[in-house]
Amino acid sequence: MYRYDEFDHAFLAERNRQFRAQVARRLDGSLSEDEFRPLRLMNGLYLQLHAYMLRVAIPYGTLNPAQLRKLAEIAERWDRGYGHFTTRQNIQFNWPRLIDVPDMLDALAEVGLHAIQTSGNTVRNVTADHFAGAAADEIDDPRPWAELIRQWSTDHPEFQFLPRKFKIAITGSPHDRAVTRAHDIGLRMLRRKDGAEGFEVIVGGGLGRTPMLGPVIRDFLPASDLLPYLEAILATYNLLGRRDNKYKARIKITVHENGLDTFRELVEARFAEIAPDFDRQTTAAELARIRAMFASPLLESKSEYAFHEAHQRDPVFRAWADTNLHPHRAKGHAIVTVSLKAHGETPGDATSEQMRLIADLAERYGHGEIRVSHEQNLILPHVARGDLPALHAALKAAGLATANAGLLSDIIACPGMDYCALATARSIPVAQEIATHFDRLRLEHDIGPLKIKISGCINACGHHHVGHIGILGLDRAGVENYQITLGGDGSEDASLGSRTGPGFAHDEIVPAIERILRAYLELRENRDETFLAAYRRLGAAPFKAALYEGNRADAA
Amino acid sequence: MSRKPQLQVVTANALISGHSVWLTASGGWSPRMGDARVFDDPQQAQAALAHATARSDIVVGAYLAPVRAGVAGPEPVHFREAFRRDGPSPAANAHPRS
Numbered sequence: 001m002y003r004y005d006e007f008d009h010a011f012l013a014e015r016n017r018q019f020r021a022q023v024a025r026r027l028d029g030s031l032s033e034d035e036f037r038p039l040r041l042m043n044g045l046y047l048q049l050h051a052y053m054l055r056v057a058i059p060y061g062t063l064n065p066a067q068l069r070k071l072a073e074i075a076e077r078w079d080r081g082y083g084h085f086t087t088r089q090n091i092q093f094n095w096p097r098l099i100d101v102p103d104m105l106d107a108l109a110e111v112g113l114h115a116i117q118t119s120g121n122t123v124r125n126v127t128a129d130h131f132a133g134a135a136a137d138e139i140d141d142p143r144p145w146a147e148l149i150r151q152w153s154t155d156h157p158e159f160q161f162l163p164r165k166f167k168i169a170i171t172g173s174p175h176d177r178a179v180t181r182a183h184d185i186g187l188r189m190l191r192r193k194d195g196a197e198g199f200e201v202i203v204g205g206g207l208g209r210t211p212m213l214g215p216v217i218r219d220f221l222p223a224s225d226l227l228p229y230l231e232a233i234l235a236t237y238n239l240l241g242r243r244d245n246k247y248k249a250r251i252k253i254t255v256h257e258n259g260l261d262t263f264r265e266l267v268e269a270r271f272a273e274i275a276p277d278f279d280r281q282t283t284a285a286e287l288a289r290i291r292a293m294f295a296s297p298l299l300e301s302k303s304e305y306a307f308h309e310a311h312q313r314d315p316v317f318r319a320w321a322d323t324n325l326h327p328h329r330a331k332g333h334a335i336v337t338v339s340l341k342a343h344g345e346t347p348g349d350a351t352s353e354q355m356r357l358i359a360d361l362a363e364r365y366g367h368g369e370i371r372v373s374h375e376q377n378l379i380l381p382h383v384a385r386g387d388l389p390a391l392h393a394a395l396k397a398a399g400l401a402t403a404n405a406g407l408l409s410d411i412i413a414c415p416g417m418d419y420c421a422l423a424t425a426r427s428i429p430v431a432q433e434i435a436t437h438f439d440r441l442r443l444e445h446d447i448g449p450l451k452i453k454i455s456g457c458i459n460a461c462g463h464h465h466v467g468h469i470g471i472l473g474l475d476r477a478g479v480e481n482y483q484i485t486l487g488g489d490g491s492e493d494a495s496l497g498s499r500t501g502p503g504f505a506h507d508e509i510v511p512a513i514e515r516i517l518r519a520y521l522e523l524r525e526n527r528d529e530t531f532l533a534a535y536r537r538l539g540a541a542p543f544k545a546a547l548y549e550g551n552r553a554d555a556a
Numbered sequence: 557m558s559r560k561p562q563l564q565v566v567t568a569n570a571l572i573s574g575h576s577v578w579l580t581a582s583g584g585w586s587p588r589m590g591d592a593r594v595f596d597d598p599q600q601a602q603a604a605l606a607h608a609t610a611r612s613d614i615v616v617g618a619y620l621a622p623v624r625a626g627v628a629g630p631e632p633v634h635f636r637e638a639f640r641r642d643g644p645s646p647a648a649n650a651h652p653r654s
Contacts, residue, residue: 026571027572029612033612033617047569049576050575050576051573095574097572097574098571417635417636418639418644428645429645475635478633478634478635480635
C-alpha cells in the first residue's frame, strides 16, 4: 500500500499544527463558531446530535495492521472504545471531545491517516472496489489510480470550494462492487483488445433526494489522460454548477439541467485547453512509484487439506465459508469478508478489541492487508485456504464470524437519528430488528442473496435507492415512518428502486419486510432465482399485493 | 379562542464535549432536560436564546425546542428531542458512556 514520504508527513504535520491553533483560538474565544465551523469541517469534525463526530478518511478503504491498531487505540483513548465504518469506506468516531481532537489527529498522522476533505465541498475520499488487487474477475488493481487521484485532489487549490461535495469511485473489475454509477464520477477500468488501458468515465450519478444513475461521458478514456480529464470535469462543474440552491448543486443536477451533450462539449473543450500543458511525465513517474507500493504479496500455495476437512466436519465453518469467501485470483487463496453485522449489533461498528484482533489476524494470515467495504464490513483480501479454519475460529471467538455476507442481515444502515443531526428517523434499530427477526425464523440462508439498505433521511447515506429492498425513514407529522423501495441494484446492472406506496410505522416495518420475503419464497422459480431476479421477472405487483394485503387502512 | 401557551426550553451542544445541554433557571447549562427552565412567554424565550447564543464560549447551536409539562419537569414534544435527551437507542449504543 501507499507509504508516506517526507512531503506527505510534513504536509500533515503542518495541517495538524494549524488545526491545533484553530481549536485553541476557538476555546479562548478569538474565533466564533461561525468562523470555526468551516475550519473544523475541513478537518472532518462534525457536530452531531449528542456529540462531535470525527470522520477519518481511509483512502480507497485500504488499511495496514498498524493503522487499524492506531484506530483502536484512538477509539479507546479519546472515544468510547469503538469506531463506525461507513459506506464511504471511512471510519467515524462518535464521541470525541473538541479539546482532544488535535491529539487524535496527531495520532492518526503517526500512521499516515487524516481527516482532511472528509467534509466540505471538496473531492472526498476516493472509494474503490474492496476486493481490489485480489478479485479473480479483475482487469487490474485500481488502487494506484485511486492514490494518484487522492494526491491530485488533496488540497487542490481550484477545487476546495466546489458548488457541493464530490465523490469519485473506481473499479478495476467488470463486476461493479464500488457502485460507480451512483457517484459524481465513476471510473471503470477497461483494457482494449489492442492492450490499451483506459477508463469508462461515468459522470453525474448520485443518490440523495434526487437519485440518478450516472451516464457515460466517455466510453474509453486513455489511462494517461485520466488526471487532465478529471480536472476538466471538475473545472466545468465548478463554473457551471449551481450555487443558488444547495439541493440543486451536485454535478448530477448540472449534467441533467444542461444535458449530457452540452456538458460533454464543455468538458472536452476544457480538456483540449489544459491537456497539452499537463505534465504527463511527472504523473507517469509518480504512478510508477505508487504502483510499486501496491505490488501483490507473494502468495505461496499451501495445502488446502485443513479447509476441506473443516468444511466437511463443521457446519458452522461451512456456512461461513459458503457465504463469506470470494474467489481470489491466486489459486489456493480466498478473499474473506469479516462481517461487522452480527445479528442485533450496529452495522459497521467494531470495538477496539475487535480491531486489534483483525489487525493481528491480517498479519498472521493475510499478508498484513485489510480493506473496508462500502457495505460496512472489513475484508482480508489474501488468505490461504488452508488457513481459513484457524482464521474462522479466531474470528468466531470475537463475534466476528457471522455467516451473512451478501445475505439479508448484511444490511447497510446509516447512523440515522441515533446519532445524526440531519436524520428524520432511526436506521440502526430497524437493521437490528430485521436481522434478529429473520435469524429467529432461520430464513436468512433460505432467502439467499439479498441487499437491504436503510437510510434515516432523504440524503440516502444508507444507499436505499440501490438496495434490492430499500428502506427510507421519514418524519411524518412527528412520527417515524418508513417507505419501502424495491428492485434497486448498485452493481454493473444498476437500477434505482421503485417506491411501493404508503410507508409504515416503526413497529410495522419488520412485518412488512417479512410479507415481501414470504411472497418471494412463494413466487421464486427455484432456490437459484434471487430476490432481485424474481422481482425483475415478475415486476412489483405481486410484492406490493403481499405488502399491502389486508393492511390498506393501517398503511394509509 | 384561548390558546395554550407554547412551552419552550433553550437547548444547545456544549462547546467542549458536544453533549446536549439545556439552559437552567439559574442561567447555567445542565446535561438533563428535566433541569431546563421552561418558558411560556415567547419573548422571554427569544431573549434567553439571544443571551445563550452570545455565550458561544460555552455552547454551540442554541435553539428553542417545544416541550410539554411532565411530572418530572419538561418533556420533549418531538421524538428528535427525546433522542437528544436520552442518547442513542440502547441497542444502537452497545458501548455506553465510560
